[in-house]
Amino acid sequence: MGRGRTRTGKDGAMAPRPRELTPDRSARDLFGAELRRHRERAGMSLRRLSEVLNYSKSHLARIETAESLPYDDLPAKLDVCFGTDGLFARLHAVAKKEPFPGKYRRVIEIERQATTIEQYLSATAPGLLQTADYAARLMRAVQQHAPDAEIEAQVTARLARQARLWGSRPPRCWFILDESVLRRGFGGPEVMRHQLQVLVECAEQRHLTIQVLPFSAGEHPEVLGGSLTLYTLPDRLTLAYEEGSRSGAFFENREEVAERRASYDLLRALSLSPRDSEAMIRAAMEDWTPCEPPVI
Incomplete structure (x- = not known):
């Protein structure tokens, strides 16, 4: 999957669009898409979310792009942070069965x-x-x-x-x-x-x-x-x-x-x-x- 066109960041520089996901094809992509959707709906940057969760920003970024999966209590933390009533825990149970990006x-x-x-x-x-x-x-x-x-x-x-x-x-x-x-x-x-x-x-x-x-x-x-x-x-x-x-x-x-x-x-x-x-x-x-x- 390629990247989309670039966009202008806060500092005026051209930043690449986030990688497009295919949540209808992959549980990994669905997990990443839901994480991105809830984060953006809450008006949070990746940096801010990493501070709230006390979690690595770089790892959060890899999870959003379906390159990595969380292997600790992150799904539960996301459910608490966004009030999603176990959504991320359930998605993770399915996504972790896909070991390869x-x-x-x-x-x-x-x-x-x-x-x-x-x-x-x-x-x-x-x-x-x-x-x-x-x-x-x-x-x-x-x-x-x-x-x-x-x-x-x-x-x-x-x-x-x-x-x-x-x-x-x-x-x-x-x-x-x-x-x-x-x-x-x-x-x-x-x-x-x-x-x-x-x-x-x-x-x-x-x-x-x-x-x-x-x-x-x-x-x-x-x-x-x-x-x-x-x-x-x-x-x-x-x-x-x-x-x-x-x-x-x-x-x-x-x-x-x-x-x-x-x-x-x-x-x-x-x-x-x-x-x-x-x-x-x-x-x-x-x-x-x-x-x-x-x-x-």
Whole structure:
């Protein structure tokens, strides 16, 4: 969902309109829309509401735009503040069943349907293969001010996605990891070593293939700094999804998908073989082994 046109703020600067919500499609959006509606009807700014509730303004803003959900007593506080007789408590009971923000919901749905998943990642381990500790540290790095309960809920949702890989009919998955994934630490040596060990164990499964794109392969501007995923559905239709640090986009047009297929195939050709990739991952594991203190 894009933003609307800009408007003039109190200081004369042009401020973006609040993100448009779709309360008829999502309980998360409905919660945010009702929060915004009652706040504006009361003539309160986000700053003023945060002062009244003794609650983070930035988190309130994320809740209004359906990017986050409250994970404490905020719904009850909102009902008291606006006199809504349990409305926000009831909305929260439904909205918390949607662990993913709206912008990721379609990605998750496509992922659930896909019979083949081919993914290139330039900076992090695949979400489908992440350990709980690695996922938590990664999410905390991206959302530094989010409540701990929100991070925990997101980690739980991410781990739940992985169950399909170990079901009776798992998708065929092919992961290409930039070498930086092995070198950039999230959570320190122990967390990284465990994550790399899990990658090695996953690569032993017949339906999972992992390759490493080494630094020596050079630059690849078409996907540098982001991720590219190709989803093949049961009807053999292939969709492409590109994601950067702040946004993501699906591509369904046959020519656009073909362009991204060509990019992925080039990355696969330039990557190390699965056997050599395993060797590089094991070598990186040794690099993440904590050094023993010298004996005095």
